[in-house]
Amino acid sequence: MDFSSKLLAQAVDEMSLLPGIGKRTALRLVLHLLKQPKQRTQALSAALSRLREEIRFCEQCHNVSDQPLCAICANSHRDSEVICVVEDIRDVMAIENTSQFRGVYHVLGGKISPMDGIGPQDLTIASLVEKVSDGRVRELIFALSSTMEGDTTNFYIYKQIDPAKVLITTIARGIAVGDELEYADEVTLGRSILQRIPFESSFKQS
Amino acid sequence: MDFSSKLLAQAVDEMSLLPGIGKRTALRLVLHLLKQPKQRTQALSAALSRLREEIRFCEQCHNVSDQPLCAICANSHRDSEVICVVEDIRDVMAIENTSQFRGVYHVLGGKISPMDGIGPQDLTIASLVEKVSDGRVRELIFALSSTMEGDTTNFYIYKQIDPAKVLITTIARGIAVGDELEYADEVTLGRSILQRIPFESSFKQS
Numbered sequence: 373m374d375f376s377s378k379l380l381a382q383a384v385d386e387m388s389l390l391p392g393i394g395k396r397t398a399l400r401l402v403l404h405l406l407k408q409p410k411q412r413t414q415a416l417s418a419a420l421s422r423l424r425e426e427i428r429f430c431e432q433c434h435n436v437s438d439q440p441l442c443a444i445c446a447n448s449h450r451d452s453e454v455i456c457v458v459e460d461i462r463d464v465m466a467i468e469n470t471s472q473f474r475g476v477y478h479v480l481g482g483k484i485s486p487m488d489g490i491g492p493q494d495l496t497i498a499s500l501v502e503k504v505s506d507g508r509v510r511e512l513i514f515a516l517s518s519t520m521e522g523d524t525t526n527f528y529i530y531k532q533i534d535p536a537k538v539l540i541t542t543i544a545r546g547i548a549v550g551d552e553l554e555y556a557d558e559v560t561l562g563r564s565i566l567q568r569i570p571f572e573s574s575f576k577q578s
Numbered sequence: 579m580d581f582s583s584k585l586l587a588q589a590v591d592e593m594s595l596l597p598g599i600g601k602r603t604a605l606r607l608v609l610h611l612l613k614q615p616k617q618r619t620q621a622l623s624a625a626l627s628r629l630r631e632e633i634r635f636c637e638q639c640h641n642v643s644d645q646p647l648c649a650i651c652a653n654s655h656r657d658s659e660v661i662c663v664v665e666d667i668r669d670v671m672a673i674e675n676t677s678q679f680r681g682v683y684h685v686l687g688g689k690i691s692p693m694d695g696i697g698p699q700d701l702t703i704a705s706l707v708e709k710v711s712d713g714r715v716r717e718l719i720f721a722l723s724s725t726m727e728g729d730t731t732n733f734y735i736y737k738q739i740d741p742a743k744v745l746i747t748t749i750a751r752g753i754a755v756g757d758e759l760e761y762a763d764e765v766t767l768g769r770s771i772l773q774r775i776p777f778e779s780s781f782k783q784s
Contacts, residue, residue, distance in 0.1 A: 374671065375642075375671075376642055376643050376648045376650070376667070377642045377643055378644055379633055379644060380642050380667075382625045382628075382629070383626055383629040386621050386626070387625075389618065389622070390607050392603075392607075397598075399668065400597070401596050401597070402626075402629065403667065403668070404597050405596075406629070406642070410630050413629075414630065416592040416593065416595070416596075417624070417627040418623070419585075419591075419593075420589055420611065420623045421620060421623040422589075423589040423608065423611075423612070423619070424611060424612065424616055424620065427583065427585055427586065427612065430582075435582050436581075437583055438583045444582070461582070461586075461609065462606075464582070465580065469580075481613075
């Protein structure tokens with residue numbers, strides 16, 4: 373695209389580096405900002421800049437946080453011996469929204485993915501293994517997405533951990549609540565039959 | 579959504595004010611920035627802020643420009659007596675990409691749209707009318723999108739202008755090049771028959 377202004381071209385270029393935002397969308401967003409009052413753009417620009425400069429990560433679980441300890445880890449009502457291992461902060465938010473989990477989290481910051489150049493050392497696996505070997509953990513719940521990368525990461529962590537020290541579980545896979553069987557894929561349906569549970573447990577509350 | 583960090587919540591809120599960007603997308607974009615080196619976020623933030631502070635609009639055609647006159651208006655090879663009236667800078671870019679137009683533009687900055695609270699005084703119509711009554715214009719080409727708002731705007735400008743002073747034209751509507759007739763809508767197909775042109779003109783170059 374040929375812009376009549378270098379300032380515009382630069383803003384569009386920077387914007388289009390964001391994932392899923394192409395040049396056209398970036399131009400649309402930037403032109404929208406130009407039509408809005410100046411304060412809008414300044415507020416956006418300042419919020420992004422402050423976020424990147426001042427953000428901290430919880431020392432315990434590596435979730436983003438404004439304090440050294442995040443609100444979940446700092447909450448004494450949560451069971452710090454049950455750790456749910458997730459990929460990133462969005463998964464924490466998703467699980468928190470269910471109100472079904474009273475333990476704490478461990479945010480890995482990604483999945484092992486050789487294709488994207490992400491190895492175990494890029495994730496917070498070492499600190500998780502340390503927590504377990506310190507004997508501070510009773511149960512580890514794997515809640516990574518069930519892709520090849522997720523399974524690889526689960527397995528890598530599993531191999532690093534002494535199974536005598538901790539109970540390792542993984543979230544249930546099966547037919548989604550409200551879904552019809554005929555539209556479910558075979559792998560999921562197959563698993564949900566193999567991993568059937570006693571009927572009484574199916575209406576158990578946490 | 580419940581964020582563990584106020585900085586994060588603020589950045590997501592600002593981001594989600596952009597058109598077509600909801601909270602979830604905003605969160606994805608902001609988390610992406612957090613994974614990138616700090617300079618990326620600072621470059622984006624600075625580019626947006628500079629754009630909004632320093633951008634100027636061409637005095638002649640109201641296109642965005644870093645100079646008082648944009649590159650098109652400043653180009654002496656362009657015919658400044660033929661003015662193509664467009665809605666915004668994206669239309670300028672689209673027409674420039676065709677390399678078929680040697681005149682100049684007039685960017686209205688929008689269309690008359692009472693529903694969105696945009697009246698004639700919010701657009702650069704007055705300066706266009708002035709250019710015409712100064713006798714500096716030979717032809718005015720309406721190139722607004724053919725929606726109700728576009729037609730209203732065309733008609734409003736048409737009423738403001740002395741038809742003796744200037745030739746007023748509008749871009750051709752018809753079946754797109756490469757399209758099959760059977761899939762065209764009736765209005766477009768109907769118009770393309772009513773406004774048929776001599777066959778010899780159809781392979782004329784500009």
